[in-house]
Amino acid sequence: xxxxxxxxxxxxxxxxxxxxxxxxxxxxxxxxxxxxxxxxxxxxxxxxxxxxxxxxxxxxxxxxxxxxxxxxxxxxxxxxxxxxxxxxxxxxxxxxxxxxxxxxxxxxxxxxx
Amino acid sequence: xxxxxxxxxxxxxxxxxxxxxxxxxxxxxxxxxxxxxxxxxxxxxxxxxxxxxxxxxxxxxxxxxxxxxxxxxxxxxxxxxxxxxxxxxxxxxxxxxxxxxxxxxxxxxxxxxx
Numbered sequence: 370x371x372x373x374x375x376x377x378x379x380x381x382x383x384x385x386x387x388x389x390x391x392x393x394x395x396x397x398x399x400x401x402x403x404x405x406x407x408x409x410x411x412x413x414x415x416x417x418x419x420x421x422x423x424x425x426x427x428x429x430x431x432x433x434x435x436x437x438x439x440x441x442x443x444x445x446x447x448x449x450x451x452x453x454x455x456x457x458x459x460x461x462x463x464x465x466x467x468x469x470x471x472x473x474x475x476x477x478x479x480x481x482x
Numbered sequence: 483x484x485x486x487x488x489x490x491x492x493x494x495x496x497x498x499x500x501x502x503x504x505x506x507x508x509x510x511x512x513x514x515x516x517x518x519x520x521x522x523x524x525x526x527x528x529x530x531x532x533x534x535x536x537x538x539x540x541x542x543x544x545x546x547x548x549x550x551x552x553x554x555x556x557x558x559x560x561x562x563x564x565x566x567x568x569x570x571x572x573x574x575x576x577x578x579x580x581x582x583x584x585x586x587x588x589x590x591x592x593x594x595x596x
Contacts (some may be wrong), residue, residue, distance in 0.1 A: 415586060470515065
């Protein structure tokens, strides 16, 4: 079962920041938070991941609360092409291998013109 | 190529036939994952490889499903005696391995069992 909770859907106006929340209240110390998105009929696309510090890359920013029980993915200037299902995943590292990525239902983000 | 490659991109088969789906991971990626996604549904984990061994086969839905990987490269997912409920997109992903790395997905194989 997925260890995360996300709202099923969100809307965002084009050009505005999209803030997608994720709750992972049972996260363990060795679990990372990953974000992926899936645009219709395509394979999932990696966005960003982090452990406890905030992270930023060319696609997005990831803000993780100090207690690590929740996080927010921020798309700073959403475009119509950002319309997709966004998945928040927690994933641990085992001694000898990584765990698989467990996908929940995600948040369907609709960017509106 | 630079990304994960899956073939065929589309496969239509008759109920009861066997099918083989192929995944070519990114070169040098030691970890390989298979997922299934039914129409309108989320991703369902099937199996994970580290090198040529599969430490986690927990997601394979029945003994009709099997997968192998050779040369720490190509993987084949085989479905025997296909059923209509096997119709789905089968997605493959690869990653560098045990560290906190991301996985990259292919575009999937759309399997239709008629």
